[in-house]
Amino acid sequence: MSDEDIPALEVSDLTxxxxxxxxxxxxxxxxxxxxxVALIGHNGSGKSTLLxxxxxxxxxxxxxxxxxxxxxGSLEARATTSFLPDDPVLYDDLSVREHVEYVSRLxxxxxxxxxxxxxxxxxxxxxxxxxLPSRFSRGLRxxxxxxLGLVRPFSLLLVDEPFVGLDAxxxxxxxxxxDEVHSDGxxxxxxxxxxxxxxxxxxxxxxxxxxxxxxxxxxxxDVLSLVGA
Amino acid sequence: MPDALPVPAxxxxxxxRARRKQRVAEIHWIDALYQVYLVxxxxxxxxxxxxxxxxxxxxxxxxxERVRLDGPAWIGMxxxxxxxIGLRSGSRGGPLAVEAADxxxxxxxxxxxxxxxxxxxLRQLRFAAFASGCTxxxxxxxxxxxxxxxxxxxxxxxxxxxxxxAAIGYGAALFASSRRLPRWxxxxxxxxxxxxxxxDLAATSAPxxxxxxxxxxxxxxxxxxxxxxxxxxxxxxxxVTGLFGIAGxxxxxxxxxxxxxxxxxxxxxxxxxxxxLVLRRQLAADLPRNRPWIPALRKPGRARMPSWQRGWxxxxxxxxxxxxxxxxxxxxxxxxxxxxxxxxxxMLVAAGLALWVAALDAIEPLAQETDHPGRRDSYPVVExxxxxxxxxxxxxxxxxxxxxxxxxxxxxGHNSVDPQVMGIAFVPLAVAAVxxxxxxxxxxxxxxxxxxxxxxxxxxxxxxxxxxxxxxxVACLATLPVLMARNPPKGSTASQAASTxxxxxxxxxxxxxxxxxxxxxIRTWWDEAQQAAGMQSSRRPTAEEDxx
Numbered sequence: 001m002s003d004e005d006i007p008a009l010e011v012s013d014l015t016x017x018x019x020x021x022x023x024x025x026x027x028x029x030x031x032x033x034x035x036x037v038a039l040i041g042h043n044g045s046g047k048s049t050l051l052x053x054x055x056x057x058x059x060x061x062x063x064x065x066x067x068x069x070x071x072x073g074s075l076e077a078r079a080t081t082s083f084l085p086d087d088p089v090l091y092d093d094l095s096v097r098e099h100v101e102y103v104s105r106l107x108x109x110x111x112x113x114x115x116x117x118x119x120x121x122x123x124x125x126x127x128x129x130x131x132l133p134s135r136f137s138r139g140l141r142x143x144x145x146x147x148l149g150l151v152r153p154f155s156l157l158l159v160d161e162p163f164v165g166l167d168a169x170x171x172x173x174x175x176x177x178x179d180e181v182h183s184d185g186x187x188x189x190x191x192x193x194x195x196x197x198x199x200x201x202x203x204x205x206x207x208x209x210x211x212x213x214x215x216x217x218x219x220x221x222d223v224l225s226l227v228g229a
Numbered sequence: 230m231p232d233a234l235p236v237p238a239x240x241x242x243x244x245x246r247a248r249r250k251q252r253v254a255e256i257h258w259i260d261a262l263y264q265v266y267l268v269x270x271x272x273x274x275x276x277x278x279x280x281x282x283x284x285x286x287x288x289x290x291x292x293x294e295r296v297r298l299d300g301p302a303w304i305g306m307x308x309x310x311x312x313x314i315g316l317r318s319g320s321r322g323g324p325l326a327v328e329a330a331d332x333x334x335x336x337x338x339x340x341x342x343x344x345x346x347x348x349x350x351l352r353q354l355r356f357a358a359f360a361s362g363c364t365x366x367x368x369x370x371x372x373x374x375x376x377x378x379x380x381x382x383x384x385x386x387x388x389x390x391x392x393x394x395a396a397i398g399y400g401a402a403l404f405a406s407s408r409r410l411p412r413w414x415x416x417x418x419x420x421x422x423x424x425x426x427x428x429d430l431a432a433t434s435a436p437x438x439x440x441x442x443x444x445x446x447x448x449x450x451x452x453x454x455x456x457x458x459x460x461x462x463x464x465x466x467x468x469v470t471g472l473f474g475i476a477g478x479x480x481x482x483x484x485x486x487x488x489x490x491x492x493x494x495x496x497x498x499x500x501x502x503x504x505x506l507v508l509r510r511q512l513a514a515d516l517p518r519n520r521p522w523i524p525a526l527r528k529p530g531r532a533r534m535p536s537w538q539r540g541w542x543x544x545x546x547x548x549x550x551x552x553x554x555x556x557x558x559x560x561x562x563x564x565x566x567x568x569x570x571x572x573x574x575x576m577l578v579a580a581g582l583a584l585w586v587a588a589l590d591a592i593e594p595l596a597q598e599t600d601h602p603g604r605r606d607s608y609p610v611v612e613x614x615x616x617x618x619x620x621x622x623x624x625x626x627x628x629x630x631x632x633x634x635x636x637x638x639x640x641x642g643h644n645s646v647d648p649q650v651m652g653i654a655f656v657p658l659a660v661a662a663v664x665x666x667x668x669x670x671x672x673x674x675x676x677x678x679x680x681x682x683x684x685x686x687x688x689x690x691x692x693x694x695x696x697x698x699x700x701x702x703v704a705c706l707a708t709l710p711v712l713m714a715r716n717p718p719k720g721s722t723a724s725q726a727a728s729t730x731x732x733x734x735x736x737x738x739x740x741x742x743x744x745x746x747x748x749x750x751i752r753t754w755w756d757e758a759q760q761a762a763g764m765q766s767s768r769r770p771t772a773e774e775d776x777x
C-alpha cells in the first residue's frame with residue numbers, strides 16, 4: 001500500500017462512555033488522505049468527544065484508531081496530527097511570538113518564520129505578537145490558538161468549532177487558512193455549526209447522540225434539516 | 230512529519246529553563262524573604278508546641294516495651310494511609326499536576342513524554358524527600374530525649390522512616406498513574422492494606438500488617454529487625470518503575486487534574502470548604518449518576534413539597550463511591566464511639582468529624598442553593614425558610630448513617646457501647662452533624678476584605694478560628710451523652726446521664742437551627758446598620774450643624 005492509500009484517519013468500533021452516559025456508540029469511520037470533512041450535529045451529539053479522542057486528549061472506552069497508519073498517542077501520530085480546540089489553552093507567561101517559537105520547536109521546527117508571520121498577519125494579530133495572550137479577549141486567544149495549530153508540521157488537522165468567538169474578518173481568514181491547508185495536501189476534519197462551511201468541504205458527517213446519521217456531500221439546507229441549526 | 234522522532238529532550242529542557250528563569254526574575258527578593266520568614270515562624274511554633282507536649286522525661290521499662298511492640302503498628306498505619314492515598318491519586322492521574330498548556334502543547338507534541346515528565350516528577354520527589362526527612366529528623370530528636378539510646382541513631386532512623394513513608398506514597402502514585410491502575414483496584418488494594426493495618430493495631434491476634442515493617446525502621450535503635458529494609462526496597466522499586474513508565478500517564482486524567490488542582494489550592498488558601506468539596510468531587514470523578522437508582526422518581530411529582538422532593542432526587546443519584554464513603558465514615562464513627570466508651574476521650578473528635586464529613590455530603594441540596602445566590606434569591610421564598618426546608622432530607626440520610634455507626638458501636642465485643650445509651654444519643658448525633666455541616670456551608674468562605682480585619686487583626690483572627698472550628702465542634706458536642714454516660718454521677722444510671730447530655734446538646738442544636746433560619750436576616754440587618762453608620766460618618770455636616 002502506498003502512502004497515499006493509507007487513510008488519514010481510520011476509526012473502528014470506537015465507543016466512549018462516562019459511566020452510564022454513552023457519548024459515542026460503536027463508530028466506524030475512514031477519512032482519506034487529503035480530504036476535507038465537516039462534522040455536524042447538535043450540541044452533545046459527540047463531535048467534540050470524537051475529535052478529542054482522535055487528538056489523544058480523551059481515552060476511548062473501546063475500539064481502535066489509527067492516524068496515517070499509526071495508533072493514536074504514538075510519536076508518529078502526534079507528529080502528524082494538529083488539534084485546534086474550541087477552548088484555547090495557553091501559557092500565562094509567554095507572548096504570542098514566544099508561544100509560536102516554543103510550540104514550533106517542540107515539533108522540530110525552527111521557531112518564528114515567514115509562515116508564522118503570514119498566519120499571524122492574516123488573523124490580524126501582527127500588532128500583538130509581543131503581548132501576553134493571557135490578557136487577550138476570548139476571540140484573540142482563539143486566534144492565538146489557531147496560529148499555534150498551524151505553525152507546526154501536520155498532515156491531519158482537527159478543528160473544533162473554529163468560528164466561535166471570531167469576528168467577521170477572523171471567520172473569513174479562518175476559512176481561507178483552512179482552504180490553504182487543504183490545498184497543500186493536509187486532511188482536515190472540522191466540527192462546526194456553520195452551514196456555509198459545509199458547502200466548502202467534500203464530505204459531511206452528521207452525528208446524533210453519538211451515532212452517525214448522515215455521511216456524504218451536504219448542502220447548507222441539508223445541514224438545517226439534519227441538525228436543525 | 231519531522232524526520233527524526235522524537236524531538237530531543239534537550240529542547241524541552243532548554244525551553245523550560247528559559248521560562249523558569251523568566252519567572253524567577255519576576256519574584257522580588259523581599260517576597261521570597263517574607264515567605265522564608267513565615268515558614269520559619271510556623272516551624273518554630275510547631276516544634277515548640279510538640280516539644281512541650283512530649284516532654285523530655287526518660288521512659289520507664291514498660292514504656293520502652295510498649296513503644297517497641299506497638300510503635301511499628303502505629304507508624305505502619307501512616308504508611309498504609311500514604312500508600313492508599315498514593316494509589317488513589319495515581320489512579321486519577323496524580324501525583325503530577327502538569328500545567329494545562331503543557332498537556333496541550335508539550336505532551337501532544339512528538340516529544341518523548343517520559344523525558345518531558347521526569348523532570349517535574351523528580352523535582353516533586355526531591356521536595357517530598359526533603360520535607361519528610363526534616364519532619365522525621367525532628368521526630369527523632371524528640372524521641373531521643375525520652376530514650377537512653379544514641380540520639381543520632383533516633384534522628385537517622387526516624388528520618389529514614391519518614392522518607393520511606395513519603396517515598397512509598399509518592400512511588401505508589403507514580404506506579405498507579407504510569408500503569409493506569411483502575412480506580413476500583415487502587416481503592417481495593419489500598420483499602421485492604423489500611424484495614425489490615427487497623428486490625429494489626431487493634432488486635433494482638435491479627436497477623437502483622439505489611440505496613441508495620443515501615444514502623445520497624447523508626448524503632449531500630451531499640452530493636453533492629455532486618456525486615457525493616459523491605460519497605461525501603463519497595464519504595465525504591467515503586468519510584469523507579471513509576472519513573473520509567475511515566476509516559477503512560479493518561480492525558481485525559483492529566484488534563485482534568487491540572488484544571489482542578491490549581492483551583493483546589495486557591496480554594497484551600499481562601500478556606501472555602503464548599504469549593505474544596507466540589508472540586509475534590511470533580512477530581513475524583515465523584516459525579517451524580519445520569520439515571521437515579523430508582524427510575525420511578527424521574528416522573529414529575531407534586532409541587533407540594535418541592536425541596537423535599539428535590540432532596541431525594543439528588544440523593545438517589547449519588548454515585549457508588551459516595552455511598553461507600555458514607556458507609557466507611559459510619560464505621561469510623563462507630564469504632565470511635567467504642568473507643569470513647571472504652572476511655573479514650575479524644576476519640577470523640579474522630580466520631581464527630583466522621584459524622585460531620587458525612588453530613589457535608591448529605592446537605593448537598595442546601596449547599597447548591599448557596600452556590601448560586603442569584604438563583605436562590607429569585608425564588609419567592611424567604612432565604613432562611615428555604616434553607617430549613619432543605620434540612621429534612623439530610624436529617625433522614627444522616628439518621629441512616631448514624632444508625633450504621635450505632636450498630637458498629639453497640640455490636641458485641643470489647644468496648645461495646647450500652648445500647649440504651651446509644652439509643653438516647655442516636656438522634657442528636659445525626660441532627661448535630663447535619664446542623665454543623667449546614668452552618669459550615671452557610672458561613673461560606675471568609676470575605677476577601679473584612680471590616681473587622683481592618684479594625685482589629687486580633688478579633689479577625691479569633692473569628693477565623695471560630696468560623697473554622699465551630700461547625701465540626703457542633704457535631705463533636707453531640708457525643709456528649711455517650712461521654713457523660715460512660716462515668717455517670719453517683720446515684721444516677723448511664724441512661725439518665727446520657728439524657729442529661731442530650732438536654733445540653735438540644736439547647737445548642739436549637740440555637741444552631743435558629744441561626745440557620747435567621748442568618749440571612751441577621752446579615753441583612755448588620756449590612757444595613759453598617760451602611761447607615763458609614764453614610765452618617767461620611768455625610769458632610771449641614772450648615773446648621775457647622776454653626777453649632
